[in-house]
Amino acid sequence: MSETHIDRQYLSAVLARLLTIDSPTGMTERAVDFVCDELRDMGISFELTRRGAIRAVIPGQAKGSDRAVAAHLDTLGAMVKQIKDNGRLEVAMIGHWSSRFAEGARVTVYSDNGKTTRGTILTIKASGHTYNTEIESQPVTWEQLELRLDARVANRDDVVALGINVGDMVAIDTNAEFTDSGFVVSRHLDDKAGVAAVLAAVRALVTGKVSLPVDCKILFTIAEEVGHGAPHILDDDIAELVAVDNGTFAPGQNTSEYGVTIAMKDMSGPFDRKLNRHLLDLCEANGIEHSRDVFKFYRSDVAAGIEAGYDARGSLICFGLDASHGHERAHIDSFVAVGELLVAYLQSPLLGSDV
Template sequence: MNYPDTEQTMKLVANLVSIPSPTGNTYEVITFVEKFLNELQIKTMRNHKGGLIATIEGNDSSKHRMLTAHVDTLGAMVKEVKASGRLKIDLIGGFKFNSIEGEYCQIETNSGKKYTGTILMHQTSVHVYKDADKIERNQENIEVRIDEKVHNAEDVKALGIEVGDFISFDPRVQVTSSGFIKCRHLDDKASVAILMQLIKQIKTENISLPYTTHFLISNNEEIGYGGNSNIPEETVEYLAVDMGAIGDGQSTDEYTVSICAKDASGPYHYELRKKLVQLAEENHIPYKLDLYPFYGSDASAAIRSGHDIVHGLIGPGIDSSHAFERTHQSSIENTAKLLYHYVQSNLI
């Protein structure tokens, strides 16, 4: 079986996570994906929200499939330029302040100029603040130290930095000799890379799909509504490709493809879930079934918005989600294998 090239997918993941794209500021990364697909002569369009939709015609155009993965990531905005010349921040997406403490970051101004900085506790120095380890990590105490000569708010504003400017986090991507990739933003750029490689294989090998299939690269998933629109009326099945969450009580790991049975939005479509399991078993693809208690996907957003579709969720297992994430190439490979068989299968 000629599956998508995992080594190329890993390189693509590394490229994607290196492009800053906090929710609300995703033009650059969408353009990257768009160029990749256009070079393959894949039909694409952007929706008004800034997401990208690629379409491959199938043998049956009366019934459609849609697959989605999101390129938007966690990030922040400038909440206040402080009198000290440092920045108070407001979070974009569902994560905690402690997960970004000590991180390098980039501030992008309204004019497009970019400055670097570090996210720190105001009370960082143990030589000055004896209770530095006990002080709460929150909006009042976390701030950005800008890598420029600034002494006050006026100095900062003279740089062009203002309230509402986007802040992105250094991904710190590393690929290890043991097959791991670790960085921020594997959620969900690992899945985006998998879909890009799948589309490339379909095109270059002239694979015939049974149904017209749309691939939505969404850009508002982290705030809850990335995949809830631009779903053609003919769409029957809608599959979100997003990370599997790892932790105590979870069955998901970094080596298999995770198939979600239920998340905070409720159960995913039972018959589609069973079909995904069947495809994995028939093709000897290692998988894990799991439930995610504090999770929602583009597929659950589509259901909430009133679309009459069959919805499902699969993805690579990601450790330490919404923080310093990691997965193994085998999880990416097994997710790609299941998707390869899924897009060529019949509807349930």
């Protein structure tokens, strides 16, 4: 197995750039363009699916049975549901996340005419000087929120005149911060950190001129947050599918905050035992900090593929993430560990069909 190393600076730079690109599910074109540019720079061939997902290929020695690595470019977000008479907007969530974490978010509304308008998501009763203790008794629901536009609007007609319509996309600011201690604090680390780790692994293989045993398809999906996942980008030649996503670092979980975590099971059921053990053995053999965990309320690209009936071994590897789908925090060491495992995995032999 060739010695390769993950470029931490490259990984951090890619992640920082991705976090500046709005990509809620349904509006991923700019993120797709960015990843395509990175693949071109590395000399990796790729194609776009009809829906706009990316299927890249790193050629291997043997043909016929391939392996695939998947990460998703789409993030949580919101959509304009109604334009209110007072000039505020009712919003509906994209993906599954609590309105508790939408309160106070700075956002951008993307209109059909290409115009963007800034704003803030607030509770309907937002002023303590007006509502006093009523602000504390509001329910935590999306129906209790509204979007205040940073524009001179006082009624519905004013908003419509801006070109804003029902169905316009609302992207949530990341407020990303890279700390000196190695932590990244930001919304949407799920799964932009996974994408950055995958690109860093690909770059390590390319710069190291590593020969792979079989073709590897690098998949960047665009609708994981709404449950669609990888099925629209898979093909029947894929024998092994490893998804990269976040693992929940929280009480009652066993996720490694600074290493890579192999998910043994999520709400879709257990992942492939033989492939999981292979990944764990690779961590041991290569000195990669790791753990294993079971997730209660979780789905991923690989779960969607398995449920769709694809005859492939499936596993999920994770970077450790605190406060998933909320005010997220993770450490660069965990992203690097994910990349290191991918590099080792893609150089290893394809597993046989025996159980």
